[in-house]
Amino acid sequence: MEQRGKVRGDYSEEEMELRRGPWTVEEDFTLINYIAHHGEGRWNSLARCAGLKRTGKSCRLRWLNYLRPDVRRGNITLEEQLLILELHSRWGNRWSKIAQHLPGRTDNEIKNYWRTRVQKHAKQLKCDVNSKQFKDTMRYLWMPRLVERIQAAASSSAPAAPPPPPPYHLNTPNSSSSSFGQPTNNMVASQTTPDNSSASESTENYAVIHNQEYSYPPNHNSCYADQQTLTNQTDFFNQGLDFNTQWIMDDTAAAHNLWDVDDIWLLQQQFNNNV
DNA sequence: AAGAATCACAACCGCCGCTAA
DNA sequence: GTTAGCGGCGGTTGTGATTCT
Numbered sequence: 001m002e003q004r005g006k007v008r009g010d011y012s013e014e015e016m017e018l019r020r021g022p023w024t025v026e027e028d029f030t031l032i033n034y035i036a037h038h039g040e041g042r043w044n045s046l047a048r049c050a051g052l053k054r055t056g057k058s059c060r061l062r063w064l065n066y067l068r069p070d071v072r073r074g075n076i077t078l079e080e081q082l083l084i085l086e087l088h089s090r091w092g093n094r095w096s097k098i099a100q101h102l103p104g105r106t107d108n109e110i111k112n113y114w115r116t117r118v119q120k121h122a123k124q125l126k127c128d129v130n131s132k133q134f135k136d137t138m139r140y141l142w143m144p145r146l147v148e149r150i151q152a153a154a155s156s157s158a159p160a161a162p163p164p165p166p167p168y169h170l171n172t173p174n175s176s177s178s179s180f181g182q183p184t185n186n187m188v189a190s191q192t193t194p195d196n197s198s199a200s201e202s203t204e205n206y207a208v209i210h211n212q213e214y215s216y217p218p219n220h221n222s223c224y225a226d227q228q229t230l231t232n233q234t235d236f237f238n239q240g241l242d243f244n245t246q247w248i249m250d251d252t253a254a255a256h257n258l259w260d261v262d263d264i265w266l267l268q269q270q271f272n273n274n275v
Numbered sequence: 276a277a278g279a280a281t282c283a284c285a286a287c288c289g290c291c292g293c294t295a296a
Numbered sequence: 297g298t299t300a301g302c303g304g305c306g307g308t309t310g311t312g313a314t315t316c317t
Binding site for chain 1: 281282283284285286287288
């Protein structure tokens with residue numbers, strides 16, 4: 001292997017031997033073997049103890065993004081694409097948080113996907129990826145198309161499956177050369193969020209989240225949630241949230257247990273700002 | 276067929292927050 | 297209270313592969 005990245009002379013002897021660049025098979029094997037026997041942990045000391053001439057950071061990155069046994073490789077599925085779009089519209093570039101909802105996918109992979117595929121489309125549209133125009137295009141054109149493809153794939157492979165609720169109520173003109181997505185399941189990306197509820201309409205004191213009813217804490221009327229959503233209802237209500245908003249959760253979010261305290265708190269803030 | 280352009284993705288960098296000394 | 301070390305995160309770069317002209 002070539003020795004790359006050797007730099008200034010004021011480094012210690014050990015630091016000067018640090019390797020950079022692509023990992024070799026031997027290095028991979030060493031790292032895997034070491035972690036198999038000792039587990040993950042202090043990455044800098046792990047690198048030293050394992051005899052790897054790499055920084056702890058480099059070892060951590062290699063393990064998390066590539067060597068970990070549960071890393072999922074291969075094309076991003078339609079469902080994953082839809083979920084990424086949905087979550088990015090919600091959280092922005094919080095790749096790590098988004099990755100938590102795509103099992104086996106790393107934040108790096110999602111980040112790369114976004115940069116290479118999604119930003120390409122923004123470029124084609126000659127608009128900024130953060131512009132309202134682009135976000136609307138995603139929300140009202142690409143995401144519905146993804147849903148259509150997902151549903152088409154699902155119906156062709158599983159005819160008995162009940163159709164999900166209609167996600168969008170829009171005609172979706174053919175999007176020229178968009179190569180967005182490839183097929184998969186029946187997630188739905190519709191939701192009624194505070195930003196499309198007027199203040200006067202938002203006085204109902206309940207949260208509608210999927211189909212499951214949950215016991216409600218004192219001083220609150222009712223609550224519907226999926227299994228893990230408000231797992232920590234104590235924490236949830238300790239945040240001092242009020243329920244002056246109707247939360248409607250869709251299958252996509254429910255299927256992935258998206259709604260934690262932070263999410264709902266954020267929505268609450270968005271709603272308050274929009275009032 | 277060859278060079279240019281673009282894509283895909285692994286890896287690095289710098290910053291920030293946490294924690295233990 | 298301060299500081300050094302560390303891990304985590306998002307942004308960016310480098311490069312081999314692929315596609316286009």
